[in-house]
Amino acid sequence: MKNTAKHQGLRNQLAKLLEEKGITDKNVLEAIKTIPRHLFLNSSFEDFAYQDKAFPIAADQTISQPYTVAFQSQLLEVKKEDKILEIGTGSGYQTAVLCAMGATVYTIERQNELFKKTSLLLPKLGIRPKKVIFGDGYKGLPEFAPFDGIIVTAGAPFIPQPLMAQLKVGGKLVIPLGEEHQIMTMLIRKNETQFEKHEFGEFRFVPLLENKN
Numbered sequence: 001m002k003n004t005a006k007h008q009g010l011r012n013q014l015a016k017l018l019e020e021k022g023i024t025d026k027n028v029l030e031a032i033k034t035i036p037r038h039l040f041l042n043s044s045f046e047d048f049a050y051q052d053k054a055f056p057i058a059a060d061q062t063i064s065q066p067y068t069v070a071f072q073s074q075l076l077e078v079k080k081e082d083k084i085l086e087i088g089t090g091s092g093y094q095t096a097v098l099c100a101m102g103a104t105v106y107t108i109e110r111q112n113e114l115f116k117k118t119s120l121l122l123p124k125l126g127i128r129p130k131k132v133i134f135g136d137g138y139k140g141l142p143e144f145a146p147f148d149g150i151i152v153t154a155g156a157p158f159i160p161q162p163l164m165a166q167l168k169v170g171g172k173l174v175i176p177l178g179e180e181h182q183i184m185t186m187l188i189r190k191n192e193t194q195f196e197k198h199e200f201g202e203f204r205f206v207p208l209l210e211n212k213n
Helices: 005-020 026-034 043-048 066-076 093-100 112-124 161-165
Strands: 083-087 104-109 131-134 147-152 167-177 182-189 195-203
Touching: 005 026, 005 066, 026 066, 026 093, 066 093, 066 147, 066 167, 066 182, 066 195, 083 093, 093 104, 093 112, 104 112, 112 131, 161 167
Parallel strands: 083 104, 083 147, 104 131, 147 167
Antiparallel strands: 167 182, 182 195
16 A cells, blocks of 8 residues: 555646646645545556546446546535535545545445445545445435535436435535436535536446446
């Protein structure tokens, strides 16, 4: 579990690249500089960890491209101690970025293999989300709602109703919508019944799977 000055240099370069690509939130860029992405990857990918690319992880899933992680994190506009629900813990890298940004993170993963692996990895790295839960992301976590922000890290064919219900008024839901290709979509809850919708172009994600548990 080495994290050397060389790794730090590569992270600084990655943050600079993301800034050139339009990431302006200093909180996001600092988190990218802090979190050792190479430790979230299979060791065979370690040399490529700070490229702006997605890589395979266990259970046919991927670790998202750093730009995608940074883009989604920036849309959330995280303030210190904001309560954030993450749907799809995956490798734990996005979780770690949100924690580094000062969020109180609740994260849910439905692939048991990934859930077990990531639950062990995060504390080893000194990263402590509030809850790491094995469950169905489509249902969210009503017992811990409402949330300041909800981030979905897999492509969803539709916006799950329970997630909309678990958002605070003024809160943001960031979700990639679509089957083959996804449109990054943000909903802002205006009041009990109204949501404002924004779209931010095309991204590619693995699908958000349902009823696996």
